[in-house]
Amino acid sequence: MSSDASPAPAPVTLREVAASAGVSVATASKALNGQGRMTAETRERIRETARRLGFRPNSLAQSLLRRRSFTVGLLTNDTYGRFSLPLMSGVSDALVDAGVSVFLCNVEDDTRLAQLHVEAMLDKRVDGIIATGKRIDRHLPVDLANLRIPVIYAFTQPDPGAIAFVSDDSGGARLAVEHFCRLGRKRIAHVTGPASFAVVHERAQAYRDVLTEKGLPVMEPLLGSWSEAWGHEAVKKLFDGQGKLSKTGSEKPDAVFCGNDQIARGVIDALRERGLGVPDDVGVIGFDNWQIVAEATRPPLTSVDMNLAALGREAGLTLLSLVGGQPAAPGIRKLPCRLVVRQSCGRPPDG
Amino acid sequence: MSSDASPAPAPVTLREVAASAGVSVATASKALNGQGRMTAETRERIRETARRLGFRPNSLAQSLLRRRSFTVGLLTNDTYGRFSLPLMSGVSDALVDAGVSVFLCNVEDDTRLAQLHVEAMLDKRVDGIIATGKRIDRHLPVDLANLRIPVIYAFTQPDPGAIAFVSDDSGGARLAVEHFCRLGRKRIAHVTGPASFAVVHERAQAYRDVLTEKGLPVMEPLLGSWSEAWGHEAVKKLFDGQGKLSKTGSEKPDAVFCGNDQIARGVIDALRERGLGVPDDVGVIGFDNWQIVAEATRPPLTSVDMNLAALGREAGLTLLSLVGGQPAAPGIRKLPCRLVVRQSCGRPPDG
DNA sequence: CTGAAAGCGCTTACAG
DNA sequence: CTGAAAGCGCTTACAG
Numbered sequence: 001m002s003s004d005a006s007p008a009p010a011p012v013t014l015r016e017v018a019a020s021a022g023v024s025v026a027t028a029s030k031a032l033n034g035q036g037r038m039t040a041e042t043r044e045r046i047r048e049t050a051r052r053l054g055f056r057p058n059s060l061a062q063s064l065l066r067r068r069s070f071t072v073g074l075l076t077n078d079t080y081g082r083f084s085l086p087l088m089s090g091v092s093d094a095l096v097d098a099g100v101s102v103f104l105c106n107v108e109d110d111t112r113l114a115q116l117h118v119e120a121m122l123d124k125r126v127d128g129i130i131a132t133g134k135r136i137d138r139h140l141p142v143d144l145a146n147l148r149i150p151v152i153y154a155f156t157q158p159d160p161g162a163i164a165f166v167s168d169d170s171g172g173a174r175l176a177v178e179h180f181c182r183l184g185r186k187r188i189a190h191v192t193g194p195a196s197f198a199v200v201h202e203r204a205q206a207y208r209d210v211l212t213e214k215g216l217p218v219m220e221p222l223l224g225s226w227s228e229a230w231g232h233e234a235v236k237k238l239f240d241g242q243g244k245l246s247k248t249g250s251e252k253p254d255a256v257f258c259g260n261d262q263i264a265r266g267v268i269d270a271l272r273e274r275g276l277g278v279p280d281d282v283g284v285i286g287f288d289n290w291q292i293v294a295e296a297t298r299p300p301l302t303s304v305d306m307n308l309a310a311l312g313r314e315a316g317l318t319l320l321s322l323v324g325g326q327p328a329a330p331g332i333r334k335l336p337c338r339l340v341v342r343q344s345c346g347r348p349p350d351g
Numbered sequence: 352m353s354s355d356a357s358p359a360p361a362p363v364t365l366r367e368v369a370a371s372a373g374v375s376v377a378t379a380s381k382a383l384n385g386q387g388r389m390t391a392e393t394r395e396r397i398r399e400t401a402r403r404l405g406f407r408p409n410s411l412a413q414s415l416l417r418r419r420s421f422t423v424g425l426l427t428n429d430t431y432g433r434f435s436l437p438l439m440s441g442v443s444d445a446l447v448d449a450g451v452s453v454f455l456c457n458v459e460d461d462t463r464l465a466q467l468h469v470e471a472m473l474d475k476r477v478d479g480i481i482a483t484g485k486r487i488d489r490h491l492p493v494d495l496a497n498l499r500i501p502v503i504y505a506f507t508q509p510d511p512g513a514i515a516f517v518s519d520d521s522g523g524a525r526l527a528v529e530h531f532c533r534l535g536r537k538r539i540a541h542v543t544g545p546a547s548f549a550v551v552h553e554r555a556q557a558y559r560d561v562l563t564e565k566g567l568p569v570m571e572p573l574l575g576s577w578s579e580a581w582g583h584e585a586v587k588k589l590f591d592g593q594g595k596l597s598k599t600g601s602e603k604p605d606a607v608f609c610g611n612d613q614i615a616r617g618v619i620d621a622l623r624e625r626g627l628g629v630p631d632d633v634g635v636i637g638f639d640n641w642q643i644v645a646e647a648t649r650p651p652l653t654s655v656d657m658n659l660a661a662l663g664r665e666a667g668l669t670l671l672s673l674v675g676g677q678p679a680a681p682g683i684r685k686l687p688c689r690l691v692v693r694q695s696c697g698r699p700p701d702g
Numbered sequence: 703c704t705g706a707a708a709g710c711g712c713t714t715a716c717a718g
Numbered sequence: 719c720t721g722a723a724a725g726c727g728c729t730t731a732c733a734g
Contacts, residue, residue, distance in 0.1 A: 009499055011473075013711060024721045029713055036714095038719055059474040060420060061711035063411045064726045067361075071475070074455070079440045080433075080642075089430050092457045096464070101471050104425070104455040106443045113447070120452050123410040124422070125362075148360055228647040262647065269620075291431075296579040296613065364727060375705045380729055387730090389703055412727035415710045706733080717722080 012053045021049040032057070063125065072319060073103045073121035075114070077141070077156075078134035082290055083308060087132055087155055090312020098320055100127070107140060114142035122147070127323040130315050132156050136166050137198035150322035154315040155308065163322075164332045165315045167306035169199045172337030173206035176257045176285040176304050179339055181214050183348050185255035185283055190221040191234040191267060192259030200259060203287070207257060219253070224263075231258065231266020239274065254282055255345075261286035261293040264301055268344065272298070279346035289340045300342035311335050363404045372400040383408070414476065423670060424454045424472035426465070428492070428507075429485035433641060434659060438483055438506055441663020449671055451478070458491060465493035473498070478674045481666050483507050487517050488549035501673035505666040506659065514673075515683045516666045518657035520550045523688030524557035527608045527636040527655050530690055532565050534699050536606035536634055541572040542585040542618060543610025551610060554638070558608060570604070575614075582609065582617020590625065605633055606696075612637035612644040615652055619695065623649070630697035640691045651693035662686050 018028035023046060030036030031046035032055075049055075063069040074091060078084035092102050103121060107114035121129060128149050131140050133156030144151045145159045158164035180188050190207045193200050204221040211218045222237060224230035239252055258264035264286030268278050276282055278299060286294060289305035314335065322328055369379035374397060381387030382397035383406075400406075414420040425442060429435035443453050454472060458465035472480060479500050482491050484507030495502045496510045509515035531539050541558045544551050555572040562569045573588060575581035590603055609615035615637030619629050627633055629650060637645060640656035665686065673679055 011476075011499070014713095015711075025712075026714080026722075027720055030720090033713080036720085042719080056470070056474050058415070058476060058711050060411050060414045060476055061726085062713080064409070064415060064711085064728090065713050067726080069411060071454075080436055082431075085431055085436065088455065089457050092455060096457075096467060096471070099471060101454045101456075101468075101475060103422075103452045104439065104443060105452075106440045116447060117452075119407070120447070120450060122362075123407050124452060125409060125411055148362070262643075265647075292613075296616075365729095366727075376728075377706075377730080378704055381704090384729080387704085393703080409727050412710085413729080415712090415727085416729050418710080704734085708729105708731090710728090712726090713724105715724090718720085 011058070012055050014055065014057065017046065017050045017053055017055045020053060021046045067125075068127055068323070069125045070098075070100050071103060071124065071126045072100055072316075072323075073105055073117070073126045073129045075105045075107055075117065075129060075131045075140055075142070075144075076133060077107050077109055077114075078132070079106055079108060081134065082288075083134050083155060084132060086308040087312040087315075090309035090314075091130055091154075091316040092312075093309075094313040094316030095320065100320065107142065109141055111141040114140060118142055118144070118147075122149075128152070128319045130154055130319055131158075132312075132315075135197065135199075136169075150319060152315045152319045152322070154311055158332065161330045163318065163328055163330055165311050165318075166332060166334055167308070167311060168334035168336050169202045169306075170206040171334070172287065172304040172306065173203035173257070174210055175337060175339045176287070177207050177210040179285065179302070179341075179345065180255045180257065180283055181210065181216070183255075183283065183345055186216060187219075187251055187253045188216065188255040188257060189219045189238055189253040190257045190259075191231065191238075191263055192221055192223055193226045193263070195223050203259065226260050226262060228262050228266030228269070231263040231268075232270040234263070235267055235270035235274070239271075239276070256282060256284050258284065258286045261288045261290045261297075261301060261303055264303070264344075265293055265297050268297055268299075268301070279344050283345040285339075285345060294340070294342060297344065299344050302342045302345045303340055304337050305340050306337050307335060362409070363406050365406065365408065368397065368401045368404055368406045371404060372397045418476075419478055419674070420476045421449075421451045422454060422475065422477045423451060423667075423674075424456055424468070424477045424480045426456045426458055426468065426480060426482045426491055426493070426495075427484060428458050428460055428465075429483070430457055430459060432485060433639075434485050434506060435483060437659040438663040438666075441660035441665075442481055442505075442667040443663075444660075445664040445667030446671065451671065458493065460492055462492040465491060469493055469495070469498075473500075479503070479670045481505055481670055482509075483663075483666075486548065486550075487520075501670060503666045503670045503673070505662055509683065512681045514669065514679055514681055516662050516669075517683060517685055518659070518662065519685035519687050520553045520657075521557040522685070523638065523655040523657065524554035524608070525561055526688060526690045527638070528558050528561040530636065530653070530692075530696065531606045531608065531634055532561065532567065534606075534634065534696055537567060538570075538602055538604045539567065539606040539608060540570045540589055540604040541608045541610075542582065542589075542614055543572055543574055544577045544614070546574050554610060577611050577613060579613050579617030579620070582614040582619075583621040584617075585614070586618055586621035586625070590622075590627070607633060607635050609635065609637050612639045612641045612648075612652060612654055615654070615695075616644055616648050619648055619650075619652070630695050634696040636690075636696060645691070645693060648695065650695050653693045653696045654691055655688050656691050657688050658686060 105117035139157040153164035286303035289303040294301040456468035490508040504515035637654035640654040645652040
């Protein structure tokens, strides 16, 4: 009972199991671990005794011997994290079945706090560390380069020579733009976030590449903030006054690929407010597939999903194999995004 | 280096420090822990040696002796959790300074998974457990009642006789409705979530109580889903046809208190679409203070904040004191909400 | 003032 | 086939 002040009964130890079964602790240990050689009856008797007493080995003692704590540290600065959360749950899922538990370390952007957490992890002899964050192009405020345990970076800026998993933003952007092309859209605009984000450039380049490949006009991407308000403003820029399509003169876009779902939401609302139909007049695709936003948008938003839970899984499994002594090549692994189709793009012309 | 296959150098042990300083491990231990009696020079020499070698005590060994692992388990089923996240970061912040690390256990609504995590926690000899979830009136899919370590419930249904922290939803609702009254609103409606949620009734009752106290007309709360779509629909019900105010006949509301921010967002959008101004014609208040929604709403949404980070802090500190052997009375502690005023309610009449 | 010994709970060679 | 011994890295009475 949580509120009961009575002294908690100590957990039963191997020594007690051994005594109760009339064997030595060594034999008891071997019986339970399937090690050594003994009669099947002895082994079964010991196992039965352990079961009866509710014996569970003290993981701290085991860790001390094995030099392996079956814990890992998960560092993140994405406190209110819509990015961290799926990633964390992916990591956790990948590890729980291996009996590995995850320490959650909220480091904010605070070097002192980050240092504190890293030291706590090291003191607790975690088997490895996963570093994650809220953007791919920023490093956590702490140096993880020369630890004596494996480190995996996921969705955050890695140290040189490290192993990192990130989403393939370029591929994700291609998915979106190619989807528009497949639907017969011809004048595709791109409204995205600030120039200070690496992904803004990466996605914009993919946008340009696809349009160039398809022989469609490329509009200069509109950079702004990651907000609905910017979505509204961008629609004003795109649909007021003369259009700015490089090849076709003054025609208005019939599709907008947005850098995130909030921008897309703003774009869709602004289009509706000026009497433009989505998807009939203009198709819209977002990025992040933030379910709660994408589904509330009218109509529900088609969006690029970065597969962050899968990314977390991969990071977790790779860390596990590193801890297990398997080698792994350093470098940045880009994991594919996927397009989640809802109703903001319409059907193919022949569909 | 994470990707380097060279054998990791073992961490330096107390034995090495002792050898290097020319003392016994016992003396070294005492020197570093400020225990025992020895000359100031000896102590300082040992400390200096430890510092020079980068000695950090193995927390696993210490835990084994002290019967205290300086870890706690945090169970949650709020995977994509906008509720869990601030709560978790509150817990983590409260504990990190005490050197206590937090195991993140994502149990979903899966009994097997929850059991697995609880056993892992017990095996790892966590000092205590914090159970949290996505709603106050649902129990996690696992029994935490008779563990031999303290358990604190936070924002989830507790076991009888346990210690729990929850938000004061009734008080939060009062805050909202009284704010409307203070601004001179007279016909205040309430649009909220499904009847299956306890908080729906608790908040609705507070809504009725305040209006009754103030002698204002009480409208029957409109129950629906926690979605923007329901916000739209509710506006239709409230503003189409004849009004349904019990005392004043057919007058339309001049204020809507919403059960969450998404409903509020839908209400505000719907009002604007029918040409009603917020806050001039109708004031709107939400619940949850989900920043990203509240700030994107036009105008930005006044909302009730459940202070979940503070709730997490309290839960963490209380667990700490329980672990430290302080007694604490069982029962449910309701922590106050706060009203975050933005622009959806207007200024007071004389403001 | 300092060190040898015992021990936390377990595992793993090594004897018998 | 089973057990005594040593040891993981540390701390804490207890001697000296």
